[in-house]
Amino acid sequence: MGPSHPAMHGTIRIMLELDGERILNSEVEVGYLHRGFEKTCEHRTYFNLLPYTDRLNYVSPLINNLGYVMTMEKLMGVEVPERAQYIRVIMSELSRISDHLTCLAAMAMECGAFTVFLYKMKAREFIWDVIEQTTGARMTTSYIRVGGVRADLHPDFDTVLKKAVTETRQVLKDVHGLLDKNKIFLNRTRDIASISAEDAINFGWTGPCLRSAGVYYDVRKAHPYLVYDRLHFEVPLGERGDNYDRYMVRMKEMEQSLRIVEQAAVRIPRTPGAVMADGIEPAEAIRASRTQRVRERIKLSPNLEGSEKVVVKGILARKPGCAVPPKEDTYTSIEGLIRHFKFFMRGHGIRPPKGEVYFAVEGGNGELGFYIVSDGSDKPYRLHLRAPCFHIVSALEFLIRGRYVADVIPTFGSMNMIGGELDR
Amino acid sequence: MAMEKTALLALLEQKFPHDVEAAFTDLGDEVVIIQKEALIPVVKFLYGKPHEYTLLLDITCVDYLGQEPRFEMVYHLLSLAQNKRLRLKTRLSEKELRIASLTELWKNANWLEREVYDLFGVEFEGHPDLRRIFMYDGFEGHPLRKDYPLRKRQPRIRLRE
Numbered sequence: 001m002g003p004s005h006p007a008m009h010g011t012i013r014i015m016l017e018l019d020g021e022r023i024l025n026s027e028v029e030v031g032y033l034h035r036g037f038e039k040t041c042e043h044r045t046y047f048n049l050l051p052y053t054d055r056l057n058y059v060s061p062l063i064n065n066l067g068y069v070m071t072m073e074k075l076m077g078v079e080v081p082e083r084a085q086y087i088r089v090i091m092s093e094l095s096r097i098s099d100h101l102t103c104l105a106a107m108a109m110e111c112g113a114f115t116v117f118l119y120k121m122k123a124r125e126f127i128w129d130v131i132e133q134t135t136g137a138r139m140t141t142s143y144i145r146v147g148g149v150r151a152d153l154h155p156d157f158d159t160v161l162k163k164a165v166t167e168t169r170q171v172l173k174d175v176h177g178l179l180d181k182n183k184i185f186l187n188r189t190r191d192i193a194s195i196s197a198e199d200a201i202n203f204g205w206t207g208p209c210l211r212s213a214g215v216y217y218d219v220r221k222a223h224p225y226l227v228y229d230r231l232h233f234e235v236p237l238g239e240r241g242d243n244y245d246r247y248m249v250r251m252k253e254m255e256q257s258l259r260i261v262e263q264a265a266v267r268i269p270r271t272p273g274a275v276m277a278d279g280i281e282p283a284e285a286i287r288a289s290r291t292q293r294v295r296e297r298i299k300l301s302p303n304l305e306g307s308e309k310v311v312v313k314g315i316l317a318r319k320p321g322c323a324v325p326p327k328e329d330t331y332t333s334i335e336g337l338i339r340h341f342k343f344f345m346r347g348h349g350i351r352p353p354k355g356e357v358y359f360a361v362e363g364g365n366g367e368l369g370f371y372i373v374s375d376g377s378d379k380p381y382r383l384h385l386r387a388p389c390f391h392i393v394s395a396l397e398f399l400i401r402g403r404y405v406a407d408v409i410p411t412f413g414s415m416n417m418i419g420g421e422l423d424r
Numbered sequence: 425m426a427m428e429k430t431a432l433l434a435l436l437e438q439k440f441p442h443d444v445e446a447a448f449t450d451l452g453d454e455v456v457i458i459q460k461e462a463l464i465p466v467v468k469f470l471y472g473k474p475h476e477y478t479l480l481l482d483i484t485c486v487d488y489l490g491q492e493p494r495f496e497m498v499y500h501l502l503s504l505a506q507n508k509r510l511r512l513k514t515r516l517s518e519k520e521l522r523i524a525s526l527t528e529l530w531k532n533a534n535w536l537e538r539e540v541y542d543l544f545g546v547e548f549e550g551h552p553d554l555r556r557i558f559m560y561d562g563f564e565g566h567p568l569r570k571d572y573p574l575r576k577r578q579p580r581i582r583l584r585e
Binding site for chain 1: 450451452453478479480481482484486487498500502504507509511530531532534535536543556557558559560567568572574
């Protein structure tokens, strides 16, 4: 099976040794999407490698941004403003929902439930509308930055979010009705490829797959980061660790994520509104700054929407050398221009102290950890990603041994293998 | 680098006086540097009760080109019972680039060690199936080593049957 097979979500090859329909032995071959992520990062500055993290788990890029950025913040000791922390929580939970939706949509489709696929894609579009409105991109966001986030929430954020939450809830309800007691789905998933808690731990599983085997471990609860300890949510657990439990845990987790998003959206500290106000043209500001201090607002290019100087205080840490300084300063003062220029200059910019650090966040698939070794320069000496689905896929051979060929499909689907993250 | 010692670190130093080179907390993470011969005993000690570091989070390697010993293996362990992580490090010299395999204790060590073998060329003694995992058979060199150039090209290989 594979590397290009309609039921393989990424490029992965499963060699099967069969006796009729029964799988005697198998061998999983990965690496088709290996693009040297870690090697590339060693040759990029800390600021420039952020877009590469988007491409690791491309259905939840915001969590990948967050994992990298928080590792850097741990190394540099940066305090993030509270508003930015809430924005990060909202964004990573929305990403988690879109991650789970994609995984289950594909899994359901492969089991023949095409309607479910379409419903879930519809819900995912609503989630991505929210993400796109604020970050400017659907998938490759690069939105979460060292020190905070790139731009403030869009003024219409609440309305769009409310719509997405309502629509997603409805879709979840529909899907529960369509699949939970569906005989065809149950036959393909119930008691198929079950894993015991001991085996799951031994294989290094984390995230929804580990929890489906009944092990209570969620990085958000075990090592709380951001403001997760102030929000109420539950960690759904499974019992048997089979395909059905992996489906169920993901479904329930999405409901919890919606809960978190709703709470965070209410509790987020308000700031004086980020409206793109009319201002004077940059050229005009530069001319005026030769003779007097410019106090008017300056019109920025639309791609900087949300990162005006007025709002940037609430969403980015003020520690020098960790975030891009406000653009307005470059037009009106020489110091501002130099600071901005130096941030992007080779050898300057983000320069964490010497040392090494490991930090993990709860990604869509489990513990997403970054291990960074810094030699004090502006490039990482070594950057390593602990990809959660690497460990999960490594158990595939074990899970499908002795089962039928048709069981490979839902088993593989429930694992949520993401090529970008697995092969790096 | 704060040099304060947690109870576990002190215990490890006491239990393996000759093998533990250093034990300290770094940015809140517990770090233990050991001799490479002691890997299995230390890991087995941590695996058992009462510590129960039963989840192998990660195995990776760092190439400190120009230093001796050149390579450093880095293991991250997680104890679900105690809700703690631990980083275990050991140095390997280029001449003797081999270390004991952890495949007996953890099943995911199989792929993790294959990854390190593929990208760094470290050999694992006792590994059942030490092959490349990301790169293809016939690839020359180990791409994550510091002396492997970023843009090096290798000849195309024939399509497999």
